[in-house]
Amino acid sequence: MTTAPLLEVTGLGVDAGAVPLVRDVSFSLARGERLGVIGESGSGKTLTALALLGLLDDGLRATGSARLDGVPFDLVGASDRDLSTVRGRLAGMVFQEPMTALNPVMRVGPQIAETLRLHGTRTERAAARATAVDLLDRLRLPDPARAARAHPHQLSGGQRQRGVLGIALANDPALLICDEPTTALDVTVQKDIVDLITGLSAERDTAVLYISHDLALVASVCHRVLVMYGGRIVESGPVRQVLSRPAHPYTEALLAACDLSPGARPKAIPGTVPAPGALPEGCVFRDRCAYADDACAVRPERVADASGGTVACWHPRTGAAATEATPPPVEAPREAGRVLLTARKLTRRYARPRTRPFAPRAHFTALEEVGLELRAGRRLGVVGESGSGKTTLLRLLAGLDRPTAGTVETADGVGLQVVFQDPMGSLDPRMRVRDIVAEPLRGAASPGRVAELLTAVGLPADAAARYPHQFSGGQRQRIAIARALAPKPSVLFADEPVSALDVSVRAQILDVLRGVTGERGMGLCVVSHDLGVIRYLCDDVMVMRGGRVVERGPVADVWSAPQHPYTEQLLNAVPVLGRSFSGKGS
Amino acid sequence: MRHRATLTAGGALVVLVLAAALLSLVWTPYDPMHVDAAHRLAAPGGGHLLGTDQFGRDVASRLMTGARTTVFVGVVAVGFAVFLGVPAGIAAGMSDGALGALVMRVGDFLLAFPALLLAIMLAAVYGTSTLTAMTAIGIASAPGFARVSRAATLRVMAAEYIDAARLARRSRTAIAWRHVLPNIRDVVIVQVSVAFATAVLAEAALSYLGLGTPPPTPSWGRMLLDSQELLFSEPELCLWPGLAVAAAVLGLNLFGDGLRDRFDPTLEGVR
Numbered sequence: 001m002t003t004a005p006l007l008e009v010t011g012l013g014v015d016a017g018a019v020p021l022v023r024d025v026s027f028s029l030a031r032g033e034r035l036g037v038i039g040e041s042g043s044g045k046t047l048t049a050l051a052l053l054g055l056l057d058d059g060l061r062a063t064g065s066a067r068l069d070g071v072p073f074d075l076v077g078a079s080d081r082d083l084s085t086v087r088g089r090l091a092g093m094v095f096q097e098p099m100t101a102l103n104p105v106m107r108v109g110p111q112i113a114e115t116l117r118l119h120g121t122r123t124e125r126a127a128a129r130a131t132a133v134d135l136l137d138r139l140r141l142p143d144p145a146r147a148a149r150a151h152p153h154q155l156s157g158g159q160r161q162r163g164v165l166g167i168a169l170a171n172d173p174a175l176l177i178c179d180e181p182t183t184a185l186d187v188t189v190q191k192d193i194v195d196l197i198t199g200l201s202a203e204r205d206t207a208v209l210y211i212s213h214d215l216a217l218v219a220s221v222c223h224r225v226l227v228m229y230g231g232r233i234v235e236s237g238p239v240r241q242v243l244s245r246p247a248h249p250y251t252e253a254l255l256a257a258c259d260l261s262p263g264a265r266p267k268a269i270p271g272t273v274p275a276p277g278a279l280p281e282g283c284v285f286r287d288r289c290a291y292a293d294d295a296c297a298v299r300p301e302r303v304a305d306a307s308g309g310t311v312a313c314w315h316p317r318t319g320a321a322a323t324e325a326t327p328p329p330v331e332a333p334r335e336a337g338r339v340l341l342t343a344r345k346l347t348r349r350y351a352r353p354r355t356r357p358f359a360p361r362a363h364f365t366a367l368e369e370v371g372l373e374l375r376a377g378r379r380l381g382v383v384g385e386s387g388s389g390k391t392t393l394l395r396l397l398a399g400l401d402r403p404t405a406g407t408v409e410t411a412d413g414v415g416l417q418v419v420f421q422d423p424m425g426s427l428d429p430r431m432r433v434r435d436i437v438a439e440p441l442r443g444a445a446s447p448g449r450v451a452e453l454l455t456a457v458g459l460p461a462d463a464a465a466r467y468p469h470q471f472s473g474g475q476r477q478r479i480a481i482a483r484a485l486a487p488k489p490s491v492l493f494a495d496e497p498v499s500a501l502d503v504s505v506r507a508q509i510l511d512v513l514r515g516v517t518g519e520r521g522m523g524l525c526v527v528s529h530d531l532g533v534i535r536y537l538c539d540d541v542m543v544m545r546g547g548r549v550v551e552r553g554p555v556a557d558v559w560s561a562p563q564h565p566y567t568e569q570l571l572n573a574v575p576v577l578g579r580s581f582s583g584k585g586s
Numbered sequence: 587m588r589h590r591a592t593l594t595a596g597g598a599l600v601v602l603v604l605a606a607a608l609l610s611l612v613w614t615p616y617d618p619m620h621v622d623a624a625h626r627l628a629a630p631g632g633g634h635l636l637g638t639d640q641f642g643r644d645v646a647s648r649l650m651t652g653a654r655t656t657v658f659v660g661v662v663a664v665g666f667a668v669f670l671g672v673p674a675g676i677a678a679g680m681s682d683g684a685l686g687a688l689v690m691r692v693g694d695f696l697l698a699f700p701a702l703l704l705a706i707m708l709a710a711v712y713g714t715s716t717l718t719a720m721t722a723i724g725i726a727s728a729p730g731f732a733r734v735s736r737a738a739t740l741r742v743m744a745a746e747y748i749d750a751a752r753l754a755r756r757s758r759t760a761i762a763w764r765h766v767l768p769n770i771r772d773v774v775i776v777q778v779s780v781a782f783a784t785a786v787l788a789e790a791a792l793s794y795l796g797l798g799t800p801p802p803t804p805s806w807g808r809m810l811l812d813s814q815e816l817l818f819s820e821p822e823l824c825l826w827p828g829l830a831v832a833a834a835v836l837g838l839n840l841f842g843d844g845l846r847d848r849f850d851p852t853l854e855g856v857r
Contacts, residue, residue: 052599418753426746431766437745440754483750 036218039228092168109148158189186385216575230284237309260532266507286312317463337376346406381534384544421496423476434464474505593844599837617646666724693729702728714756738770772849779842
């Protein structure tokens, strides 16, 4: 790059009182460049973005310097009044949750027009509104004039996120900051939004700072990438190089942890992401690193390596190790055993609220005539996007809801248990772990049995006396699995069991689920939007859309030769690391 | 950390009232009922810290004993309201059908019914007594508890751990005891402090109207009533019980606000 960088960040730090949350973050961003920031929860990636725009919560303090081209002052430490001339004009921001990013009582068009008028791009109300509609059109919203007149709740998640994008891009900013912009969206919608962001960035020469936990997604969007851990940048470089030949052991481990491709076995990173105050001295990754030795007690500086990247490590990887995949665990062939549960023509309708008094009640069909059979020792995956009816199906099968029509029959002596999506919400915060795990045992729980269950899911026995909030997300999900296993169920249902978890611990939970169901000839039924999870875990798959099953079959067949166009569309929408590298020119 | 200051200030006022009430059980400067014609309307200071009233009774002693009445009425009335309102609210929140609607409509009816009118009716039937006042205040406060309990219960019932408990074949009663009650405890505690403040005011108002604690037992409302005829000649006589009521209500409200800020995770970062 010959011109001066658009954004130059030097030694950025964020502190909460005496606890450092972000340290020594330095990077530069050129015009039109798309820079990814990868990290798990607690890595400081969101705080970094918020600090740049002065949007940190009260009680958090930013230090260091961030200069944006064309702004006479430093963004760090600038007054709110000064920053308001930057935010929305020179730098736009897109947040994760499109519902709360828009004002629910204001129509979408006027919200975009407001941004135009506040920064003087369009001073006339009518002109601003017209420009807003143009913008929505450029964001490929069908019927943009109508979308501009809609309130946020009348739009779908993807449409709302386009509205947010419209506000961020209204004044044609030089910098767009995106914080997990598609995490709350379906994969097919994610693809559209990501294509829009990359397309507009290329067309308008807009620089993008793209924050995400999804490595494959960052690979498909960005030119360069920063990998953050424990509030620090541990590695940076061209995205293709960092994600194919990682130099830092953390990047390498992260790649290994999210590799759900056939023939591979995702390898969890030992330990958990430490709390900001509990980081080790020296290298932040030291206590979870396979290569750590005495040298790592001193913090390594981030130094440039031969291939144009930087890495902060005393023992950088050469890249050779990254390619060797661990073969998946060898499992004894599992015979499909007796039928445990049969569902026939399951239908679930919900009454819609009346639009006017005495109007006939409208109904919404969440699930229509779905049938299935669960056998001992088989694992069924149900895949679909939001509104596909997959969670409704699971609730009907587990007996948590009653079908409008159809039947669920369980064989004699078959017990059902569920592992829920949100490991915080599925554990009573006021109960000790031993009481949570013993809940289904109804008084028949000996301390020995609780300890045995905790051991089975890889938790220390002393966990029994503690409360859920004292555990990390992954550990909480283990507790939920232990509870589900307590009454020795024949069928285990899992509703998005890993989607709320960090990438580095996802693999552990998948292996726990795999292990406990494999040993005991259990039937497993996993509901997920994540195709990789289903493929890794299941034997058979059911693809659902709009309350119906569009395709079903053995996992291998459906992946290699999808029969239904929707299945194919789903498979293509998921970003895959290898594909991003082969498909992109830069 | 504003909520910390609120909590401390409110807590200090509440403790002051409680301490005065407790101390009055074993010691007061003078006998609060002792009529001393020789020292009528003594000025504050001297032998009597806050002076004496028109019957020569020591004002400070009567304030302390009055605090006892107030605390007693508050505790019983709020306890009654909790006992009535919380189970009704939990039941309403756990059943989405007719029972929930019925409980809430009964609550609406009670809310719409002026509490004072209720007290007058009860007094007309059962005569004026501390018990009547407590019953009236308790009934009037119960809908508030039913409302907050129901709202909190609805939130708890939407959590996945309730589904897990249902899968564990726990009965509805067991779910209410094991899961709902511990998780709505915080909101109920906040409501207790708010209802207590209302009860203090209501008790003062009822006594003032002669519908509460009958004489000669000292109460703040009765002291206000007694001092009314001397309002222009001896204004400080109504100042003391007035200040006592204000301090108790302010303390309880601040304490309740502080507790709510502390317990409510949705206010995190808003402070």
